[in-house]
Amino acid sequence: MAEYLEPEENTEDSDELYEHHRIVVDKRQALLRIDKFLMDRLPNVTRNKLQEAIRSESVQVNQKPVKVSYKVKPQDIITIILAEPPRDTDVVPEDIPLTFVYEDEELLLVNKEPGMVVHPAYNNWTGTLVNALTFYLQNLPTTRHGEGRPGLVHRIDKDTSGLLVIAKTDYSMAYLAKQFFDHTIERTYYALVWGVPKEEQGTITGHVGRSVKDRRVMSVYPDGTYGKHAVTHYKVLRNFKYVSLVQCNLETGRTHQIRAHMKYLGHPLFSDAMYGGDKILSGSPNGSYKSFVENAFKLMPRQALHAKSLGFKHPISKEVIQFDSELPEDFAAVLAKWELYEGQ
Missing domain, CATH: 3.30.2350.10 (Pseudouridine synthase)
Structure with a gap:
């Protein structure tokens, strides 16, 4: 048999991009090379892709990596991590500028x-x-x-x-x-959130699953009876009194994990309409302050979230490589506005 973890749409990170197949080999199974065995059980997966997965240790038998030449035995337990299966949609190449x-x-x-x-x-x-x-x-x-x-x-x-x-x-x-x-991937995000967390740094743990009221939104279920295990580590980098710049490090990568976890903590992301952050949640909702916030919303009409850095082992050298990025213009401009407002 094979067990599948269905991928989610619009994920902040990639855990749900991959299916975890678990196959228990039948008692009557004859000896057979593992790539040939899996070809018969995983639809739409090429033999080349399976062989590469085996070489990269993404295929394990009885919790141990094996070689491509390994022959499957009765009652072996095979676990496989592969990219999401193919879809029928044709992708049209487009000359779009990328950074x-x-x-x-x-x-x-x-x-x-x-x-x-x-x-x-x-x-x-x-x-x-x-x-x-x-x-x-x-x-x-x-x-x-x-x-x-x-x-x-x-x-x-x-x-x-x-x-x-x-x-x-x-x-x-x-x-x-x-x-x-x-x-094992190092993933750091910068988020601008409403208010100031009581603790300057901490860990948010709570299962994340689709809301029963609105399937577009993810909710946190702390008792773990629904959703998927999710862990976010956070640290306040800058306190602007009404909002805070927060660094979030993902231990897991669930759909809308940071957005759902920060709302659960009581600090929705600034300008995040889906999670209620597009309203004034800290400070007086009138006068010059109201005008200031509305201008900031116009400057950044999206959730204030940026995937700032990535660190991982290179597939060939096996060395850990780290990459960092600057904040985009809208995010940097909104931070500058809050810094100026705080100074005034």
């Missing part, structure tokens, strides 16, 4: 602008990051197999800006996917 942070033979880092959708979906079939990547790199691993997510190792929301790593080979796709699944 590249780094590139080598194995991977590519992009600093995504706010407002850009990462992958094609309903009402967003063109103009996405995937459309741009398909144009820029014609031979990304998933493109060669007709899939709809060329090279995509993780993703962030449309209105979240910041760093994304793209795999250029099947091996790197599997190797990076394993790191995301194991929560």
